[in-house]
Amino acid sequence: MRPFAYLRAHDPAEAVRAASGPGGPPTSAPSQFLAGGTTLIDLMKLDVMRPSQVVDINDLSDELGEIHADAAGLRLGALARMADAAVHPAVLRDYPVIAQSLELAASPQIRNMATLGGNVLQRTRCNYFRFTDFAECNKRVPGSGCAALHGVNRKLAVLGVSDRCIANYPGDFANVLAALGAEVGIAGPSGARRMAFEALHRLPGDSPDVETTLRPGELITGFFVPAGPWTRRSLYLKVRDRQSYEFALAAAAVALDLEGGVVRQARVGLGGVAAKPWRSREAEAVLTGRRLDEPAAAEAARAAFAQAVSHGENAYKIELGRRTLHRALLQAARMEV
Ligand code: FAD
Numbered sequence: 001m002r003p004f005a006y007l008r009a010h011d012p013a014e015a016v017r018a019a020s021g022p023g024g025p026p027t028s029a030p031s032q033f034l035a036g037g038t039t040l041i042d043l044m045k046l047d048v049m050r051p052s053q054v055v056d057i058n059d060l061s062d063e064l065g066e067i068h069a070d071a072a073g074l075r076l077g078a079l080a081r082m083a084d085a086a087v088h089p090a091v092l093r094d095y096p097v098i099a100q101s102l103e104l105a106a107s108p109q110i111r112n113m114a115t116l117g118g119n120v121l122q123r124t125r126c127n128y129f130r131f132t133d134f135a136e137c138n139k140r141v142p143g144s145g146c147a148a149l150h151g152v153n154r155k156l157a158v159l160g161v162s163d164r165c166i167a168n169y170p171g172d173f174a175n176v177l178a179a180l181g182a183e184v185g186i187a188g189p190s191g192a193r194r195m196a197f198e199a200l201h202r203l204p205g206d207s208p209d210v211e212t213t214l215r216p217g218e219l220i221t222g223f224f225v226p227a228g229p230w231t232r233r234s235l236y237l238k239v240r241d242r243q244s245y246e247f248a249l250a251a252a253a254v255a256l257d258l259e260g261g262v263v264r265q266a267r268v269g270l271g272g273v274a275a276k277p278w279r280s281r282e283a284e285a286v287l288t289g290r291r292l293d294e295p296a297a298a299e300a301a302r303a304a305f306a307q308a309v310s311h312g313e314n315a316y317k318i319e320l321g322r323r324t325l326h327r328a329l330l331q332a333a334r335m336e337v
């Protein structure tokens with residue numbers, strides 16, 4: 001691990017001030033916030049992330065660690081721990097898809113440490129990115145190429161990829177935020193702002209090293225998930241190589257507002273298969289106004305993957321992703337709410 005300066009911030013303004021400065025994309029900026037550290041420290045040890053300064057934000061937990069639900073929706077502080085959000089009574093009752101996406105992630109020890117803000121900013125698990133012995137990785141070294149295009153890519157993405165990078169976004173919770181139309185709260189050098197969560201992550205395009213639309217020094221303060229008649233009938237289905245402590249090969253986040261078996265509104269997210277947290281408006285459009293039966297679920301699943309592109313080893317993900325969504329939809333339709 002390389003030497004770095006350590007600073008402990010006592011309020012959001014101090015954290016933002018400390019992290020502002022010459023930059024580059026926030027995910028590779030010389031100043032990094034330290035929340036749970038379960039991604040950052042890992043990547044610093046691997047020499048993939050090389051911040052010269054680490055700004056510890058754990059003292060902001062009182063201010064930014066709250067979980068609060070009311071008639072308008074659910075507010076989740078960026079410093080709330082994954083484990084706490086997963087067992088919060090209002091989350092379990094009214095937003096089961098959120099609780100499940102957190103509960104099915106990582107391990108109990110990691111969930112106790114890891115925060116929601118850090119969770120959405122986790123980096124891809126593409127091995128060519130994580131191990132510096134590999135020379136070609138446009139995400140780690142812009143312009144160096146993409147070894148995964150013709151290499152080991154079994155776990156990588158089939159949606160939203162480019163010819164510069166086919167890495168998948170590995171997290172779970174963020175797919176739910178995208179599906180439920182959440183907003184993200186941000187504090188920065190020029191004040192506070194809010195934007196659609198879906199606009200936080202970028203597609204790889206020509207510059208896969210630029211992963212988010214955060215500006216230098218910006219701190220995520222929290223998330224707002226609007227209430228809706230679909231949030232109670234919701235679930236997260238995650239398919240992986242083993243049943244525990246493993247990232248998704250494919251996942252579906254589904255939330256439905258049904259009346260007499262007919263879909264009034266649907267919210268659909270996908271995980272494990274896409275370059276960023278993914279909402280499938282194509283699947284939602286197929287479902288709206290339809291009776292949710294086998295043919296409708298199958299058609300929605302086909303629509304969700306109509307634009308999918310594979311690169312050899314990961315071709316199976318298209319069918320796996322379809323079947324995961326298909327199953328999740330029928331399972332959600334049968335839920336007692
Ligand atoms: P940190 O490591 O502290 O930070 C991560 C990044 O976010 C850093 O760049 C940091 O600067 C930045 N950051 C942190 N907080 C903020 C903020 N408020 N504003 C702006 N920037 C910020 N995740 C899943 O979803 N599903 C899984 O199945 C899963 N399995 C895992 C298995 C293992 C073995 C490991 C190690 C991790 C796994 N994870 C999984 C990822 C894990 O959930 C993340 O590492 C964790 O959520 C990151 O949160 P953190 O608070 O530790 O972030």
Ligand code: SF4
Pocket residue numbers: 124126127128129136137138139140145146147148149156164165166167208
């Ligand atoms: Fe790097 Fe992306 Fe290619 Fe993986 S898929 S080697 S992260 S450029």
